[in-house]
Amino acid sequence: MVIVPLSRTILDPDPLAGLGSQRSSDGRLLGHFPFPEVSADQLIQVAPGLKAHRDAAEPLLAMQREAAADGVDLRVLSGFRDLALQKQLFFDVKAERNQSAAERAKVSAPPGFSEHSTGLAFDLGDGTRPGTNLKDAFETTPAFAWLERHANRHHFRLSFPKGNRQGVSYEPWHWRFEGSAEALKLFEAARRGAEIR
Numbered sequence: 001m002v003i004v005p006l007s008r009t010i011l012d013p014d015p016l017a018g019l020g021s022q023r024s025s026d027g028r029l030l031g032h033f034p035f036p037e038v039s040a041d042q043l044i045q046v047a048p049g050l051k052a053h054r055d056a057a058e059p060l061l062a063m064q065r066e067a068a069a070d071g072v073d074l075r076v077l078s079g080f081r082d083l084a085l086q087k088q089l090f091f092d093v094k095a096e097r098n099q100s101a102a103e104r105a106k107v108s109a110p111p112g113f114s115e116h117s118t119g120l121a122f123d124l125g126d127g128t129r130p131g132t133n134l135k136d137a138f139e140t141t142p143a144f145a146w147l148e149r150h151a152n153r154h155h156f157r158l159s160f161p162k163g164n165r166q167g168v169s170y171e172p173w174h175w176r177f178e179g180s181a182e183a184l185k186l187f188e189a190a191r192r193g194a195e196i197r
């Protein structure tokens with residue numbers, strides 16, 4: 001995999017060069033809504049290499065603790081991702097897999113259009129079933145079953161359910177925090193997009 005030097009990606013003024021013309025009237029690019037990058041002073045380190053928006057950090061850890069008390073090993077695989085990392089995930093993997101932008105966008109958001117840049121979205125896994133990490137098979141795990149029963153109480157919801165109108169592939173592992181007014185506002189368009197069928 002070719003890793004673009006970080007200095008170059010950070011200095012690039014337009015992470016969407018060549019893609020901007022494909023935005024739809026509601027601001028979406030290849031199905032994904034635009035999201036601002038949370039400022040660094042709003043981020044809290046919740047585990048080594050894992051940062052979350054300060055509003056979501058404690059609810060996330062509380063949800064993990066409650067799952068543990070129920071005997072479920074809920075893991076947080078990914079949280080906040082900055083623009084440079086999202087750019088690598090989108091373009092480098094796209095190149096490696098020889099995918100078109102539209103193909104890549106079914107499974108990964110273009111930089112500037114990822115819920116992860118808000119610090120409010122997380123990829124969750126089951127510690128007892130690591131082979132299902134970031135795979136559809138995560139939906140067969142005890143962790144997913146637990147989330148379906150309890151995530152609402154912690155204000156987490158599945159961003160890309162099966163058959164979502166955004167046209168983004170089903171992602172049983174990707175959950176976003178909607179337990180603050182700011183989060184509700186940020187995700188309003190996405191919530192409508194997912195629910196109206």
Ligand SMILES: [Zn+2]
Nearest residue numbers: 116122123174
């Ligand atoms: Zn995700």
